[in-house]
Amino acid sequence: MKTQSISALAAAGLLVMGASASQTALAEGPHSVSANIGAVSNYIWRGQTQTGDQPAIQGGLDYAHESGFSAGTWVSNVDFGGDEPNYELDLYLGFDGSINDDLSYNLALTYYAYPDGEDADFAEIGASATYKWLTAGVAYTFHGQADDAKGVMNNEANYIEGDLYYHASLDFELPFDLGLSLRGGYYDFRYNGVKHEARDYAHGGISISRSAGEFGTFSLNYDQIERDSDVYDEDAKVWVGWLKEF
Template sequence: MKQSLTTIAITSLLAASTLSFQAFATEGLSANVAMSSNYLWRGVTQTDDAAAISGGIDYAHNSGFYVGTWASNVDFGDDTSAELDMYLGFGGDLGQGFGYDVGYIYYAYPDSAQTDSSNEYDFGEIYGSLSYSYFSVSANYGVNTDDGAKLYDGALYISADAEFEVADGLTLGLHVGDYSFDNDYDSNDYTDYGISLSKGGFTFALSDTDMDNHDMKFTVAYSIDIDL
């Protein structure tokens, strides 16, 4: 995680930006910025266990439609240094405390093929989730993969999550996910687990997988949400 002086500086800049945008506020438009000691995606580091700075912009309509983009630094040991996600979807209430969310997300790595044209990592997923009270279940299915991302073509990630307020402003999060790959890559199948505590923009988390030679990861993150 970045040092406290960096956090204070970024927070001050964001506060100034928020003031400058107040005259041009758009209902449903928001932004987010985060700093983390490690960028974990489904239990696996995307930054070679190094720190990450990320941010995004989202628009959500009263109808339930939303669209957004999110970016972060990454490190896969090659040319790739950045990830850019673009997504859109639709969510709402089903009544009796149930909710749903369906959509599509595209993961882009703009500089992954700088020196090797076959090293293009971009891929997409269609996703859906159902929620009830503190609990949710989700499914993501890999589609339209580039040459360097064939691993994700037809891959299915199913996860279950729960969030509970255990004290004033303190949220406990629980997660388990199962990643199943298509026949040619089924030796890569794995399960990941996670537990987290969040309060006031800070999140402290433990994550692990059942993969061989994979150690438990501890991460600290701080995030800021901004209404634009």
């Protein structure tokens, strides 16, 4: 992605949407196609704003098979402070499976594209496991166009081959159709096996959501990066979101 340019909501959101589509497929037949549209007051991905703290309109299309296989695409406007890129297009393949009623897993291959940007695309493979209300996983960046960019030589680029992202979340269903999510993650940036310690950071967040039936789901969210560095914006981010699935 960028030196700061991609979508956690995207990656995490894609996995959630894929799992939801898979459940629908199980109920209605071997194949399922679903769509989603949403709006956020600030597009936050893994603790970082992707829109310069401005709003975003987002949407996606997903396919799922009862075997657990899923595929989809997702798009959002972005703003990293320059003339380009102006939008992000994500493509993913996934597979969901269950060990028992309490333990499940997800495998995902995601490509983050910025068609009107330069040296910004990257791809990662991820794996996660969910036990009841706890989900934990890791994502590995195996391709990044920034590998060939001049910024890498100056230690200015993130999201290149070798980066690792560790994450965990706690998700609870509350009364009155409310949902509570606590999340955290740590980014370990590398290049040619060498750590970019100045770029590493941790982040945490919390979301409270409520389903409004056919009107979609609304959420109130808080995110913040934890890093004693001038590389990242450490200000707390409070934002609202809306998501409607079809």
